Amino acid sequence: MGAQDVLSRPEIDAELASLPDWRFRLGGLAAALKCPTSALALDLFAAIGALAQEANHHPDVDWRYDTLFVGLTSHDAGSKVTARDAALARAISAAAADAGATARPDLLRAVEIAMDSDDFTAVAPAWAAALGFKAGEPDELRDPAGRLPTMWFQQTRTPNANRFHFDIHVPASEAQRVLAEVEAAGATLDRSNAPAFVVATDAQGNRLCICTEEGRDA
Template identity: 35%
Template structure:
């Protein structure tokens, strides 16, 4: 299977699915636990038949779904097919697929002594390194941690969060951040990411899939 590009994925993804951090995702708003459990079992049967298995997170009123082809580290045709099947199964029990407010949080460490810091954090956290040298929880329960070299005189915090959002969510979040007293530090790398800062100067990046292919 060939890894698809961001435009290919977003053009063909079923309604209610979003492309975030190399995976296709949605939230199935079941409304109650029993409906969610039954839907998870139905999805499981379909996944077994397709020999392609999503990550499912069952909660009281919703089920989060993540699709990714691990052999190519991205989204392929098989993910789009299974997403379409899952949407049909959800529609059949009147469950809405809505991924617009889904986000993915990562932590970046800016360090003038990179990559010397990586060994320490790998030892403390116990995460294996992925193909990009980032530290990744194998169970995907806590944020991925990545590292980059910075200058030694920069007046900013060294840890900063990266928040992956759907492109449609960027401007509303920027507007709310500015209204809350924040500032837009830079949009020079938009639409890949925008840099915001809180009133004390602590920074966060809003990231999308755009401009990365």
Template identity: 40%
Template sequence: MSAPDRPSRQDIADAVTGLGWRLVLGAIYAEVAVSSLADAGEVAALVLAAVGADGQGHVSIDIRADRVVIRLQSAVSGTVTNADIALAEAISSALSERSLHLSPGFVQAFEIAIDALDISAVRPFWQAVTGYVDEVGPSDLTDGLVDPAGRGPAIWFQQMDAPRPQRNRIHLDIDVPHDVASSRVAAALAAGGTLLSDRRAPAFWVLADPEGNEACICTWQGRD
């Protein structure tokens, strides 16, 4: 059962998908298309006005000349909370009043997965060399490390049972909205990839390029 202020992934998706938001790797995202940086600044100002002081520690905004990307997650828990859902609703309402519409846009998040026999031995090296910090709260990551500036991909560590010299031990995970995963998998296969496993789908599909290098397409589904 979910904690009182920590809704399940399904509850989050049900609450925000119809508003144009998507749940990806422990945060909810939406975009507003704009035609200039000045317009992007105005959209950001509307978002900040809509959330007020309640947005502190929850809202981050990426401003570009063609889009504004809005991200919601509690900085304290490292998860999407009921407060984040309420903020998503407030933002959607405020923008709709100005005939501005949220959409999932091109939302995705990258993770680097490192296979290790002794995670406690290798994790400190990767933390030191990247300057990353411990993940704040529980998520889909195992022993997760994250960029303190929120720009780089997350890193997690996959426990190995025995050495695997026959395959690469670092792979990419690409977290996408649940409703675009199938098309992303199909595109990878059409580009020469191979489906190695869909046993855990829709949580993730394991794919490989023509030389055997692996990547996973991941969603929030199948994890609760």
């Protein structure tokens, strides 16, 4: 297998079996690495930068005090996971262990803005122009800088009266805990599409979806 070969979902799952720090989320690999101090987090950030330069493959890294949120995908392979991503994830985990960092998959959440539409091609260009987004998958728009939430168009012949909702992506390993907290906070849950997603409706009728990597990522 070449370094730029896109990995299938079974191949990704096989890689993740030996990458306990990492999860598959929204088409990429993700890890949250909590360090003993903010200074050590910066040292780890620098180490990740050196590994990226050596591999000529650069992850997205978000530094938040003592925690680094790291995302890996191969943009030159259509923003898919490749063997390069798995190799760099393994190297980053080794550097994280040297820094005394702890993986915190419970912190891995991502939000998509979802819109029900019976013809998303009629409305997507206006949203792309307003947000400065580019097309990702055929039914989504992405921020080229990777800072803002993805906008996803849910194709349906019967759009909901409230066309907007949030898709909140969590690792499957954390989903039951999150769902229990959402339900305890007063929302009702529709689990008919679990484990891909569970629709939660709050006390005033607003909807959101708790999604996992068993959904569209599968």
